[in-house]
Amino acid sequence: MQRRDFVRAAAAASLFPLAARAQGTWPERPVKLILSQPAGSGPDILARYLGEQLSRTWKQPVVIENKPGGQNVIGAQAAARSPADGYTFYYATTAAMVTNAYTFKSLPYDPVKDFVPVRLVGRSPFVIAAGANFPVKDLAEALAKAKAQPGGISIATEGPKTFSGMLADTVANLGGVKLNHVPYTKAPDALQDVIGGRVQLVCLPDAALTAYIKGGQVRPLAISTTQRSTELPNVPSLSETFPGFEYAGWNGVFAPAGTPADVVARVNRDIESVLKQPEVAQRLLALGSIAEPKMSVPEFDGFMRGERERWAKMVKTLGIQPE
Structure with missing residues (x-):
């Protein structure tokens, strides 16, 4: 074989995996979604539902791997160190990819450098609520009581440096009041204390509060x-x-840095196709997540930049120091 023919053949062979993926042969084996939360948690339920829909599209199982602990650090680190071969992804929340960078002095993973944004799935609103025996009918009355009783009104959150805790502090800051944090690791425990009147207010994802x-x-x-x-x-x-x-x-959904761009684009398109289905959007809403109907990979990247900027300002305003 002539040398130039050999070089051409070698080049064509090196491009074959990319061409094969582009032609739709990916995935050829099960796809894994790593989560930082335990089985049965809100994100876990959402990820499993999305995985079921994608497995129908891909004709391959979508395996959920739960790695909870360390305020999302364990799962995020595991995902960051996974092979960037297009078969492992990270189903992440705001805490792992944004707020941890401002509440930890150091992290064993870099949310920006170690991951590639793939697709925003949905937004999850939080609700501030009062126990039925706390005599306020709206937020204005609750803030007025907190102002009249400095340090006398408590709010159940997941902790002062968690998403719900920072929301409670932001609202208190905007309202010119101080609320006492009572941190809980489990939503049912927090709600029992609020229902029992031991804590006056609660701030949690709406999915955790809807039944109550x-x-x-x-x-x-x-x-x-x-x-x-x-x-x-x-x-x-x-x-x-x-x-x-x-x-x-x-x-x-995020991918380890270095994951082939064509696979990232394919996963983005397939998730978008799933989220456009009315029954899927309705199911996600019932699970506490408002489905994002349209967002390309570059748009998700821009969204993430905006989130980091927004949270940096919020943390500075609240005076939160990393630990």
Whole structure:
């Protein structure tokens, strides 16, 4: 064989895997989604539902691997160190990819350098609610009571440096009051104390509160999105009290840095196709996540830059020091 023919053949062979993927042979084996949360948690339920839909599209199983602990650090680190071969992805939340960078002095993974954004799946609003026996009918009254009783009103959150804790502090800061944090690792424990009157307020994802709201055990005061929720249409948005305010968690899919761009683009398109199905969007809404109907890879990358900038300002305003 002539030398130039050999070089051409070698070049063609090196391009074959990319061409094969582009022609639709990917995936040829099961795809893994790593989570930082335990089985049965909100993100886990969402990821498993999305995985079921994608497995139908790909004709391959989507395996969920739970690696909880360390405020998302264990799972994120495992995902960052996974092979960038297009068969392992990270189903992440805001904490792992944004807020941890501002609340930890150091992380064993880099949310920016170690991952490639693939697709935003949905946004998860939070709700501030009061126990049924706490005599306030709206957020304004709750803030007025906190102002009249400095240090006398407590709010159940997941901790002062968690997503719910920072939301509670932001609202208190905007309202010119101080709320006492009572941290909980489990939402049911927090809600039992709020229902029992030991804590006056609670701030958690709406999915964790919906059943208690419908049962009349807690009274919703505000939802953290700019618009009211179709699931809770009578609950005012925080932007109605503080114009322009928006504070929603989100969940999305990321890939280890170096994952082939064509696979990233394929996964983005396939997730978008799934999310456009009305029954899927409705199911996600029932699970506490508002499906994102359209977002390309570059748009998701831009979204992530905006999130990092927004959170950097918020953390500075609250005076949060990394630990």
